[in-house]
Amino acid sequence: MTTTTSLDRPAAPQPFQRVSGARKLKDWVATILVGLAFVVAVIPLVWLLVTVITSGYRALMSSAWWTHSLKGVLPEEFAGGVYHAIIGSLLQSLVCAVIAVPVGVLAAIYLVEYGRGRVARMTTFMVDILSGVPSIVAALFIFALWIGTLGFQQSGFAVSLALVLLMLPVVVRSTEEMLRLVPQELREAAYALGVPKWKTIVRIVLPTAMSGIVTGVMLALARVMGETAPVLVLVGYSRSMNFNIFNGNMTSLPLLIYSELNNPTPAGQLRIWGAALTLIILVMSFNLVAVALSRFSAIKTK
C-alpha cells in the first residue's frame, strides 16, 4: 500500500471534501437531541404501562374475572369479575359504531364526491365544531335531550348516543382524508368506461380507500371505548350483568373503575387496576384488529 504506482493514483484530485468538524458536531448534537426527545416521550408511556400491568395483572389471572360479574360479591372479597363491564363497554361502543359509521362515511362521501358550495362548507364547519366538543358537553347535551326533553330513562343506549357525537367527526374526517387520497384518474377511468358516478364511488373509490377507512373507524372506536364522562352522566352503575342496552343500569369498564374508587379495600384496588388493564387490552386488541383488517384489505401490487 505504501508503494503507490502511478496507476493506483486517482487520475484527478479527489472532487469531494471530507465532512467538516463543525458539521460532525451539529450532526452529533442533533442526534442526541432527537434521542432525548424520544426518551422523554416514551418514559411516561412505559411507566404507565408498567404500573398498570404490575398492579393489575393478578386480577386477570383468575378465570372468574373474564366470566363473572360482581353480583353478590362483597367489596372486600377477592372474587367475581368484570364480564358485565366488558360486555357493557362492547355493547355501548358497538351500538355507537352502528350509528356513527354509516352516517360518518356517507357524510364524508357527500363532502368529497358531491359537496360543492354552501351546504358542503356548512357540513365541514359543523364537523369541525363537533370534533372540538368535550365529552362531558356531549354527555350533558344527550342528558338534556334524551332524558330531560324526550323523557327516556338513563340507559346504555343514551351513552351510545353521546359516543356517536364524539365518534362522528373522527369518522367523517378520517374517511374524508382517505377518499381524497384516491386519485382522480381512477374515477375518470371508470367514467370513461361508461360507469355511472354512484357506481364508481361504490365499486371503485370505496374499495380503494377501504383499508384507510377501516383503520380510521377502528381507531375512533378504540378512542370512544375509554370515554368516561358519558357513562358517569347517562347510565347507572350495576354490579350484575345486563345485556339490554335500552333498559336498566349497565356497567362499562370506565364506570366500574370510577365506582370502585370508593372502595378503599385491597380487593377494590386490585379491581381498579385490573379493570384498567382490561380496558387497555380491549382497546389495544381493537387497534390490532384495525391493523390486521387494513393489511387484509390493502391494495395489492404483487
Place this chain on the structure above:
Amino acid sequence: MAKRIDIKGLNLYYGRFHAVDNVTLSIPPRNVTAFIGPSGCGKSTVLRSLNRMHEVIPGATVDGKVLLDGEDIYDAGVDPVEVRRTIGMVFQRPNPFPTMSIRDNVVAGLKLAGVRSKSRLEEVCERSLRGANLWEEVKDRLDRPGGGLSGGQQQRLCIARAIAVQPDVLLMDEPCSALDPISTLAIEDLITELKKDYTIVIVTHNMQQAARVSDMTAFFNLSGVGRPGQLVEADDTEKIFSNPGKKETEDYISGRFG
C-alpha cells in the same frame, strides 16, 4: 361500430378561462386522427370534450356541437354515461384499478354494467387482452393484481379495458408518453390494428409517432399567451408533414417553433 365525429364551433372553458376557441373538425371513421401542437394549446381539453369528460372537472363548460354520426352528444336529452360507453378513453398515465386483478380490470366495464355470465366475461377478457397484445404475457397470472405489471403492460391493460366494452370510438391522450420505445412500438402496432374496427383519436407530442400511425393530423396552436388555443389546420397526415397549408404548421413540424 366505428362512427364519424363532427365537431362544430366548439368552445371550451375552465370556469372563466377560455381554453379552446371555435374548433370545427371532422374525424372520419376507421381512421387514426392525431392531435399535435405545443403544450397547453388545448389538445387534451378538446379530446376530453369528445366523450364529455371535460364536464367532470368542476366549473368546466362546453359550448358548441359534437356530432357522433349526426347525433349531438351535448343535446339536452343525452346521458353522458351512455356517451362514454360509446366513446372510450385511454389516459396518459396508465391507471388500472388497484384493488382489482388483471382479469377484473379488463372486464371492469362489463361487470360494473351488470354482466354476470362467467363464460361471457372469460371470453371478453381473452379477446380484449389479445386485442391489446397482452394476452401471451399475462395469461398465466390473470388473478394477480393489475398494479403489479410494468408500465407498458399496464398501459396495454388499460387499452384492453377500454376495448372490452366495445366502444365505437377510442380516444387516447399521449398513451405512449410514459413508455419505452419497445412498448411504444407495441402500442403503435396495436393502434394500426385497432383502426380496422374503431375510430381513433390520439394526442401525441411525438411527430414521428403522428406520422407513423395517423391518417389525418390536426395541428392546434396558441394564438398568444393567455389566449385560447385554436385549431390551425387539419388534413391528411402526409400532406401536413410534407406540404402543410400554413407557415405556422410548417414551423412547428420542422422544429422552428417559438
